[in-house]
Amino acid sequence: MIVIIDYGLGNLPSVAGAVEKVGFKPLISNKINDIEKAEKLILPGVGAFADGMKNLRELNLINMLNKIVLKEKKPILGICLGMQLMCKESYEFGHHTGLGWIDASVIRLNPKDKKLRVPHVGWDDLIQVKNSLLFNNIPKDALFYYVHSFHTKCNNKDIIFGECEYEEKFTSVIQQNNIYATQFHPEKSQLHGLNLLKNFLEKG
């Protein structure tokens, strides 16, 4: 059973629909019992960092997630805001602390070329920097859907598995042991997105 963590922010039905489409059973929940019993977790996210952390806190999920992800090493996939929450900190609307699972900071996209508008919205590349099980059967020219104004700046370069270029390269996919995360939305990226999701669910 795959648990999609419901912390009040996120396009949960889309993620659930995608998980079902690739042949798995999703459960949308924020109950400790469910999360503990899950085989794998998905941390989705559409929204602002501060609210995300606030909600996680108020739902008493942080300690439990820390235990399950860092200690028990249960595979977890973070999507978009979910990826950003995994970082140490974020500079979106102030300075906020994140879950700190990955050594990274969330900072604003700031291309000098004004023709490159922010937020970065639309279909863009995924440069496969390192081989990840997520990329199984994903062609090198596959496009994914991004919609974000902030990006994850990794201090630990080893966890960068995928990048995208928007004037400068930014991290698109990270992988750190059992922790996976994508800046783009695989559940919104049609065929390749679904395949990537499937890869995580099957092999993550």
Next chain:
Amino acid sequence: MLRKRLITVLTFNDGVLFRTKDFIPDYRYTLNFVDAWSVDEIVILDVTRPNQGKRENFYNVVRQFARKCFVPLAVGGGVRTLNDFKTLLGLGADKIIINTEAVKRPEFITEGAKSFGAQCVVVSIDAKKKDDGCYEVFTDFGRRSTGLSPDEWAKKAQEFGAGEIMINSIDKDGSLEGYDLELAKIVSNAVDIPVLICGGAGLWQHFVDGFNKGKASAVCTTNIYHFTESSIKSAKIYLKNNQIDVRI
């Protein structure tokens, strides 16, 4: 390299697919929508007049699309409160489109952006050309004049935190003659955020013009026949052949 987007816009009245030009049901395309894998994004708008119909019918439409289309969904129409944001996002929307309420209270844009992220907030602007050749923003389904000029309003919307702007030409809507490129350009030049243009697309060449002359980040089409797999493929190949970088 960020690709340019081709977006399908579908309008619903009380859960029934509608054509905005004459405000009539769109019976031309019946059951069984193609799961258009080639479309880049879908916009779903509720154009139900106040007190005429059940909002739940629209919610069902959103639910269906979210569950079956693995492509980004922007949803709007009658969004007045943050609760509306929450409800629609909860149904599976990725972005929320606001129009009339934002004009009434620009702070609403900021509230939405703060709670849900700027990239989630799309401010949609409907504009008409006046007799003196200038453009004016209209709200309430194009019925109420605001005295605002679309480029200034777009700029303000950006300042208040909008993630994207969607600019619709009321005059050109349903005309099949092409976008109002002048309108598109002035709005696009006024802001730094992505601009989606809508209203008047009939030929694939109009899309090309929309990108080149209208300076759009994304072009929208409301013609239901543009939403089939073959149509989208055909459009994208045309765009590609005209040096517009799209996702094929």
Next chain:
Amino acid sequence: MLLKNLEVKMRYCKKCLMPDTRPRIIFDEDGICNACKYSEDKKEIDWESRRQEFLELIEENKTKNSWWDCVVPWSGGKDSSSIAYRLKFEFGLNPLLVTFSPQLPTDVGNLNREEIVRLGFDHIFFRPDQNIHRKLARRFFIERGNQKVAWDAGVNVLPVQVALKYKIPIVFYAEHGESEYGGKIIKEESRKIRDFTEVIENQIGDDPRNWVSDEITLKDLNPYIYPDINEIKKAGIKIVYFGYFFRWSELNNFNFAKTHWNFHTTPFGRTEGTFTDYDSLDDKSDDIYYYMQYIKFGFGRAIRDASRKIQNDQLTRGQGLELAKKYDGEFPRRYFSDMLNYLNLTEKEFYEIVDKHRNSEIWKKERNEWKLKYPLE
């Protein structure tokens, strides 16, 4: 994936039998459809002044440029033939008859055309590249449940292309469908002058130039692409409806045809799906076309024919109802295998496509059989 098209159950016009599922039909507070209203309104029209308009039109356009005075888009059927006949023999014009070939011409259609040409008419018969046309027919049958989309475009384009080429000043179409059969009038002027945007929106659906694909080039689409409106204006070509100048009546046209030449009805006694034997006989493809209308909107040929007859005071509603109940939605077997062949579909594929276009708001499955939820009572 489902898109709800209809919220409420089907209502039928209180006067004729048309249901409110017909695209663009409007019912008034008394439950009467706008086609019935128009047929009443027609009685009030000053036909004498319309006739004068017509005479002025042909006088103004007495051509210096062309051998022909006008183009008549012509199928050989009772309607277009009546127009052609009257233009030549009543008004002394020299029409050029222009036919965009039926997809699958019938014998009786060919025969009817021969009867007219024999009376003394010049005739252009254009059959488009069937390799391309069949691809389009197949594509649109699958996508839109209508194999005649491209044909509709061709029928609308060819007469105008010919008029331009030969510098013929007038094109006489038959009747304005939106007025006669219940539709949306975009502007009053379009009752008289053919508005191609209306044609695109209501009949064809999208611009044929968009049909380019890996199999079909823009050049291939030439027969389906409307000439530049400015060129038409510059050439001074008037594209009008005969039915605006002269009161339109199908029955009158049929009687006229029978009286003035040897008009052949269907050799099979009755067209499938209806009780008539004289309408739309020239294309084998029409049977399936009207059947798909039944699938999508819940009304077929019989309801359509009966409604027209009721509007023309040829049948009472009760009589029309009986006939409609008996024949509407009858599956057209006669040319079924021809159509499967033409569209390159197996029977299984055909039925799957039909069901894809079946409107689930008006159909229900009862004991493995499809039944209309709100049939005529």
